Amino acid sequence: MRMPPQPLTLDGLTHGYGAGLAVDNVTLEVRGGELVALLGPSGCGKTTLLRIIGGFVTQISGSVIIGDRRVDSYPPNQREVGVVFQNYALFPHMTVAENIAYGLAARGVSKALQRERVAEMLATVQMTAFAERKPRQLSGGQQQRVALARALAVRPRILLLDEPFAALDKNLRLDLQIEIKRLQRQFGLTAILVTHDQDEAMSIADKIAVMNKGRIEQLGSPIDIYDDPSTLFVNSFIGSSNLLAGTIERLEAGTFGVRLDNGAFWPVASNRSFARGDAVFASVRPEQLTLATAEAPGRFPVNHALSLPIGGMLLHDVRETNGAKLKVAEPRVPGTSLSMGGAAWCGLAANARPSLFPRP
């Protein structure tokens, strides 16, 4: 019997000592079966938040609700929360099979049932051949699979993943990300992933909560977060972007006419409100800019310094006339060689959607 996916609610969680709060009034609703990534720089409070959910840290105010239970007074061993730690935390003196059976044994499950479940979990993570090995005889990726199997063997209500891929090399990381996503779907688990790696969050999370200074700055799907960052912090943390200073010159329905400091005029759609004369930043992703040889409305003059071929893209490093650096990414036309250097005109690519932020 499998439990239906359990929703998770964080209600006004606060934690911290002294002046700075590690977690500052965080409220988050995670639907059953969803994988939410807590993404942010180190020290943003994401790990503390995870530890509060796991019961290892007690918040000074607010609540954690798993399913229909308020678990604030529950110690970690009664929360039914599976945790995969960054260093895997496998028990070094036990075999792989004993590690996986541990949670079941702690709950007093019969030996026969333990054996059955261990075999099932070993098969699920494709580690059957390694059942009798000790953790130190396994590679990082294999240890990770065992840690996952051990956490899932007890059928937790929630799965917490604390930077689970940080110690793995890049190729293996992708394999395991797919693996974790698959298992999380298969088990219908609500999961929280803590990471500082935006690519990781983008690739496996259903939703991303971008955290900064103990608060959630934005919660949304990876695409929303990338295309429509709600704050300057989220904008600069996710992907790379160019910030162009400008002033609101014209107001139309839902569209702002922005006069950039470099002289170009861009009409930009935004659901934020600005008044005429407001100082703003227009943020554009490198792939939303394009280089041209001729002047046209919306284009501004740049000096083309350097082009780097990055896979199928060309990344141009260009300078505005005042010296400010911009990054422009364009699809590379196969077979063409690089044309380097010289003056050019930079403008918005077709379908580009710059974001506007108030400029302090």
Add this chain to the structure above:
Amino acid sequence: MFQRTTPSDISYAVVLRLLAGLGVLILVGPVLIVLITSFTTSAALKFPPPDLSVRWYVELFDRTRSAHIHTAAGNTLWVASVATGLGTLMAVMAALSIARVNRPAARALEASFLSPLILPTLAYGLASLMLFALLGFRPSLYHLVLGHLVVISPFVFRTTLASLTQLDPSLLESSASLGASRFYTFRRITLPIIAPGVAAGAFLAFIASIDNVPVSLFLSNARTSMLPIRMWGMMESTLDVRVAAISGVLIAVILILMIVMDRLVGLTRRMGV
């Protein structure tokens, strides 16, 4: 890779080997001399022996002629075993309660639990004798156990604390998140992981009790004689060669114990901590 050997390389190697040789000579030499002397045929503790025999070992293991030595050895073993058992229990509990506690009180307790390692044991021996006399106790093996307990439990405390400090806290959190109670975690995670450290400490404590002189000197009497004190007495009165034979037995037993412990828990690795 090709390397030229310069005169300074040679002199460095020579000096290093001489020093190492000297060290080994100073450490091992006396042991060898005692061992060889114990196999003498002569009735005098003299090196080199005129001829070799097991005469003094036969004498040593003779029930009637060496009865007082057997009593002393029995007392010593009993005191060492009981003191090590109790000391290990106490030291492990003390280490468990203050490891991972960052408060200054915990550090102060740690220092005070370790202090018998630094304080002059002779002064402690005298002090404990005065204390027991003041309380009106008559010397007994129990007092010896108490006296030894103070001196030897820091060995266990130190190795246990070191093992606990190295224990990855995420193992304990992991165990808890898998549904294990604190006691279950202790039994299946903490204890097995610190066990080698505890065993190494207990071994050191046992040895320390076996050849403890300063405390035994004050707390033992004719009725509760201890082996090292008895040996000293024999040396003073008769220059008995059985003293060398006892040393031979002690060296052999401890060597065997050490090899066993090293195989079981990696003793030499843990003695450094």
